[in-house]
Amino acid sequence: xxxxxxxxxxxxxxxxxxxxxxxxxxxxxxxxxxxxxxxxxxxxxxxxxxxxxxxxxxxxxxxxxxxxxxxxxxxxxxxxxxxxxxxxxxxxxxxxxxxxxxxxxxxxxxxxxxxxxxxxxxxxxxxxxxxxxxxxxxxxxxxxxxxxxxxxxxxxxxxxxxxxxxxxxxxxxxxxxxxxxxxxxxxxxxxxxxxxxxxxxxxxxxxxxxxxxxxxxxxxxxxxxxxxxxxxxxxxxxxxxxxxxxxxxxxxxxxxxxxxxxxxxxxxxxxxxxxxxxxxxxxxxxxxxxxxxxxxxxxxxxxxxxxxxxxxxxxxxxxxxxxxxxxxxxxxxxxxxxxxxxxx
Amino acid sequence: xxxxxxxxxxxxxxxxxxxxxxxxxxxxxxxxxxxxxxxxxxxxxxxxxxxxxxxxxxxxxxxxxxxxxxxxxxxxxxxxxxxxxxxxxxxxxxxxxxxxxxxxxxxxxxxxxxxxxxxxxxxxxxxxxxxxxxxxxxxxxxxxxxxxxxxxxxxxxxxxxxxxxxxxxxxxxxxxxxxxxxxxxxxxxxxxxxxxxxxxxxxxxxxxxxxxxxxxxxxxxxxxxxxxxxxxxxxxxxxxxxxxxxxxxxxxxxxxxxxxxxxxxxxxxxxxxxxxxxxxxxxxxxxxxxxxxxxxxxxxxxxxxxxxxxxxxxxxxxxxxxxxxxxxxxxxxxxxxxxxxxxx
Numbered sequence: 001x002x003x004x005x006x007x008x009x010x011x012x013x014x015x016x017x018x019x020x021x022x023x024x025x026x027x028x029x030x031x032x033x034x035x036x037x038x039x040x041x042x043x044x045x046x047x048x049x050x051x052x053x054x055x056x057x058x059x060x061x062x063x064x065x066x067x068x069x070x071x072x073x074x075x076x077x078x079x080x081x082x083x084x085x086x087x088x089x090x091x092x093x094x095x096x097x098x099x100x101x102x103x104x105x106x107x108x109x110x111x112x113x114x115x116x117x118x119x120x121x122x123x124x125x126x127x128x129x130x131x132x133x134x135x136x137x138x139x140x141x142x143x144x145x146x147x148x149x150x151x152x153x154x155x156x157x158x159x160x161x162x163x164x165x166x167x168x169x170x171x172x173x174x175x176x177x178x179x180x181x182x183x184x185x186x187x188x189x190x191x192x193x194x195x196x197x198x199x200x201x202x203x204x205x206x207x208x209x210x211x212x213x214x215x216x217x218x219x220x221x222x223x224x225x226x227x228x229x230x231x232x233x234x235x236x237x238x239x240x241x242x243x244x245x246x247x248x249x250x251x252x253x254x255x256x257x258x259x260x261x262x263x264x265x266x267x268x269x270x271x272x273x274x275x276x277x278x279x280x281x282x283x284x285x286x287x288x289x290x291x292x293x294x295x296x297x298x299x300x301x302x303x304x305x306x307x308x309x310x311x312x313x314x315x316x317x318x319x320x321x322x323x324x325x326x327x328x329x330x331x332x333x334x335x336x337x338x339x340x341x342x343x344x
Numbered sequence: 345x346x347x348x349x350x351x352x353x354x355x356x357x358x359x360x361x362x363x364x365x366x367x368x369x370x371x372x373x374x375x376x377x378x379x380x381x382x383x384x385x386x387x388x389x390x391x392x393x394x395x396x397x398x399x400x401x402x403x404x405x406x407x408x409x410x411x412x413x414x415x416x417x418x419x420x421x422x423x424x425x426x427x428x429x430x431x432x433x434x435x436x437x438x439x440x441x442x443x444x445x446x447x448x449x450x451x452x453x454x455x456x457x458x459x460x461x462x463x464x465x466x467x468x469x470x471x472x473x474x475x476x477x478x479x480x481x482x483x484x485x486x487x488x489x490x491x492x493x494x495x496x497x498x499x500x501x502x503x504x505x506x507x508x509x510x511x512x513x514x515x516x517x518x519x520x521x522x523x524x525x526x527x528x529x530x531x532x533x534x535x536x537x538x539x540x541x542x543x544x545x546x547x548x549x550x551x552x553x554x555x556x557x558x559x560x561x562x563x564x565x566x567x568x569x570x571x572x573x574x575x576x577x578x579x580x581x582x583x584x585x586x587x588x589x590x591x592x593x594x595x596x597x598x599x600x601x602x603x604x605x606x607x608x609x610x611x612x613x614x615x616x617x618x619x620x621x622x623x624x625x626x627x628x629x630x631x632x633x634x635x636x637x638x639x640x641x642x643x644x645x646x647x648x649x650x651x652x653x654x655x656x657x658x659x660x661x662x663x664x665x666x667x668x669x670x671x672x673x674x675x676x677x678x679x680x681x682x683x684x685x686x687x688x
Contacts, residue, residue: 071618071619073449073618074448074449075419075448075449075450075618076449076450076618076619078618078619104418104419105417105418105419105420106419106420106450106452108450108614108618110619133581133585146639146640146645147636147639147645147647148645149640149643149644149645149646150636150639150640150643150645151639151640151641151643152639154635154636154639160574162574162577162578162581164577164580164581164585171576171577171580173573173574173576173577175567175570175573175574176570177567177570179567179570222566222567222568222570222571223519223521223523223566223567223571224566226519226520226521226523226566227566227567227571229517229519229647229648230504230506230517230519232515232517232636232647232648233506233508233515233517233648234506236508236515236629236632237477237506237508240625240628240629240632241477241508241616241619241620241625242619242620243619243620243628246632247632247635247636248632248635270452272585274415274417274419274420274422274452275415275420275422275454275585275586275587276585276586276587281584281585284584284587285580285584288580288584288590288591288592291498291591291592292491292494292498292576292591295490295491295494295495295496295498296490296493296494296495297495299493299494299495300493301490301491301492301493301494302493303491303573303576304573304576304577
């Protein structure tokens with residue numbers, strides 16, 4: 001079944017308000033979740049609402065957070081999220097970074113005491129829509145693999161997103177530095193499908209194919225030791241640099257829903273006109289991206305952001321599809337919380 | 345055979361001066377090349393000198409370049425390298441970025457009309473030694489693969505380096521976003537060894553194992569579409585953003601040695617004390633890195649920068665080993681250019 005963006009966002013917002021969130025925090029969180037669904041990033045969309053509800057009900061998220069700018073300069077900020085909803089904290093961080101970047105040329109804003117904030121590309125996309133370059137990374141909300149050569153889970157799926165404005169939709173990379181992520185595994189599990197080899201291995205290096213057994217194994221980094229090193233470097237910048245959780249200090253936010261996660265994120269925003277005239281830059285971007293798209297001969301080549309832009313226009317037109325398992329979960333949540341439009 | 349750093353650096357410097365380079369440019373280039381060798385990044389060390397000599401003699405590199413800061417703000421710069429030696433241009437860019445970052449908190453400096461600058465980690469390492477965080481990327485000096493799903497070589501091995509200071513040697517990631525790089529292939533070719541599967545494929549996707557035939561195929565990105573997207577995003581930031589060559593505009597600097605390459609690079613430098621007290625940050629880095637190193641049980645876990653630091657101390661003590669093929673090339677070059685210490 002398909003539902004409009006506004007209807008699903010209203011459902012999310014109303015559910016979060018019923019759980020005790022401030023109306024403006026509920027609204028922001030709902031929008032960030034559905035913006036992920038709009039882009040086809042379903043693993044970080046409304047599928048997360050039941051999990052967030054579980055953490056809120058277990059006392060793991062502060063619904064009246066003090067969100068403070070602990071440190072700042074004209075080009076930097078450290079946002080203490082006060083253990084508030086991650087989408088709210090990252091929206092504050094992104095807006096702070098954009099404002100500073102417009103004023104000063106660039107800005108790097110980190111977060112501490114934040115929570116899972118959903119799809120990386122939602123935040124870098126906000127900057128690209130305003131003609132700004134953005135990069136985002138985070139310490140993911142659970143450890144899923146050892147460093148290359150190690151045997152203890154000390155690293156997460158730490159994502160990287162890069163967004164660059166063009167004349168049309170932005171170039172928008174949004175990837176986990178693991179071959180897959182828990183969001184994607186969750187989507188497969190709900191669809192009753194198997195995982196391909198190379199996603200998850202057990203302690204002896206044997207592949208695990210059943211997505212419901214993924215937690216028994218390790219996720220694999222992209223590119224072996226290279227992706228492992230990149231994942232680690234990004235985690236240090238999003239976690240240790242901000243005084244947020246990293247390594248042993250990271251809790252699995254699904255396993256211990258009542259515990260504060262102290263998630264760390266970082267967003268960097270930069271004006272392209274520091275280096276070239278903006279119009280010249282955008283048209284040169286278009287020229288190069290067009291050549292790349294045409295490089296498959298008769299096969300279409302999709303660049304980062306292309307599928308998301310196509311999904312966005314079709315989902316804005318036709319609605320956002322929800323699978324049966326998720327829809328049942330959302331309806332049960334809506335009934336329990338007495339949300340008026342229960343998606344029936 | 346092993347040679348001391350100073351002796352090899354003097355050989356490089358003298359050869360470059362004999363080729364017509366300014367003494368200070370020859371000195372800087374020699375040091376950057378040998379610093380790569382010291383770290384064990386042999387593919388970007390003195391092995392490149394014969395190739396640079398070829399480009400200089402063919403007129404492809406300007407030996408009296410005007411190196412200009414075309415644009416600048418307190419946090420940014422665009423360095424026009426005037427088609428000078430890449431190590432010289434990138435050293436100017438790195439020093440500019442460090443000076444601005446110390447003053448303003450952070451800085452992003454791009455290059456245009458630059459040339460191949462060797463090992464990424466040499467530049468980020470300069471910043472980390474001064475207690476600064478650094479990231480570097482570049483458009484590599486030849487196209488080696490299509491974008492994911494494409495059939496035309498439009499992307500290079502575009503590297504990424506991240507350096508973060510600690511209490512001891514820095515965390516220092518320095519990777520190509522392809523499974524391998526031409527520097528590594530060149531080392532294997534000189535050693536007469538085969539490439540493993542997964543490095544290079546031909547137009548039909550079949551593996552090529554002979555390193556001397558690598559140019560017939562495509563290099564593979566790390567992590568499939570993910571690494572391809574990352575490679576592309578980095579290339580846009582190092583190339584298109586600076587008005588440097590990208591995509592179709594990139595020449596293979598080995599194939600057309602007489603042509604200016606218009607290489608683009610970018611380095612970002614940031615003070616860690618924007619976010620945390622520096623001592624607290626460094627000791628927290630050490631704590632986490634120690635836990636990661638210990639996570640292999642009886643197996644040692646090497647983190648990015650660990651092997652380079654170990655290589656550096658052993659090579660400073662025992663000298664830098666040169667293989668026979670390379671040594672013959674260098675001796676022939678030295679004899680031809682009448683360099684006094686011909687490494688005999």
